[in-house]
Amino acid sequence: MRLLAFSIALLSIFVVQPISASAATISIVSMQYSATHPVPHLHYDGDTADGDFATLQSMYDTFVKCRLSCIGPDGGATAVLTLNGPGGSYYEGLALADFLRANHIATVVERGSSCYSACAFAFLGGSAWSSQDGVGTYVDRMVEPGSIVGFHAPYADEQSFINALNERGAMAMQGQTRDSLALMVKELVKWNVDPEVIFRMVGMGPEETYNLLTGEDLYLARVTLPPTPSSGWITDLPSAIREACFRLLAIDERADPYDMQWRFQSDYTPAIGKAEFAGPISGYKLGERLLDIGSCSATDASMATDGDYEIALYFSPGLDGLNAASTSFFNRQHGWSTAGVGRDPLKRIFAKGPLNSFFLPLDADIDGLDLPGEADIDANRFNTALPPLLPTMPSDLVVDASTPSSRVSHLGDVFVFERVGGRQLYDSALAQGALGRAYTNDVTSDTGFVREGAFIDTAATFVWFGILDGDSSAVVEAVVVKPNGEAPTDEDLATLRRIQCETDFLGSKLNCG
Structure with missing residues (x-):
């Protein structure tokens, strides 16, 4: 689906104070990104340059009206930022990442998009939040198959390097290079990226990038696929368990998962043991020594579920004949998926929804696998091959941007966000x-449905409604966006009422009698 984008400069005419121009275009796309992330969708497109942080902050403050009060113990983000950019200012990218983390904004690089260098560092800031005890802020950064996120070490082009060398001398340049590399390492550690990524980046030339394309890449960068049912990514369960075992061994030994393949001493073996608390287990033999890891296996009970698999490294059986679990991986279709141990969700492998990349071959380009999960990602984002027509709206609305399935418009201080799609769009909004x-x-x-009221966090007034016509639906949200948070005027309220009553979707209208 082509992304809806329009310049922040255009929006600033109507709703925010003028701000300095930035190289990237930062836009508001819709108020409902996907079924699993039903929050405002912001988009970042272009070079990363000074001023982008301020622009994103202004866009967020203007249009994201529901913050932590909209997130419960089940967890979620306050917004989603999709990114597409070639890079630019390294320090601005880091500032963007910090802003995303502080405001619990998830990041996605969608199919057909690329995010390099400074954009990639901004991407690492993708985060969400849960009010559940022991969770709080957690990592929420996703890539779709067919996208590229690319990292490289700091460098200067040849002429810039020569000029700086002549101006400052060899020792000063050596010190600057050392400082730049030290900052890069510090930031990657801060964002919980595996040290293996650092090793690879440092060894690359100025024209090379470390791109996240394979299952191993996603593991090392602690990046997930968008949450969809695990069944769409698994074609053979024993093979999927083996792939997850590579990751568990890598966590246990602090190594590259690709280097763990030699550890396997058997093919998949049903009923290879019996877990201390979970009953029969099936998997792969790793050794026989007492008090050492004997297998990597899944519990038979979890393999009988729809994807809530429990896989662990198990010690060889003790005197009681039972296998005790060591490093574990819990995959959950709904709820928290985790691998390894650690108190802080920001410093461990932890996600809301399934960690489907754990089941994929380490060295295969995920996009080349052509698995059903890719269609599930489209469905999760309400994408359809032939979306229904957008609603007929009041004729005096000014259209700011439009695609076949979404539209943003305004009248005065009232902004209107429309989306059309299938039944899932309607059900997601209603839920x-x-x-x-x-x-x-x-x-x-x-x-x-019709819902009117105000957001608790910001007191902004809204009307939010959906119209269902067979398997097609439209969801519309109109929000009063005041420059300084003032109360809506009578004219604003009248505009909200007109939008609610005059919207016509495929011949259907709300009953405003």
């Missing part, structure tokens, strides 16, 4: 409930 919103009106029928 969000009242978290973070104070409703003054909440009505649902067989063919539509």
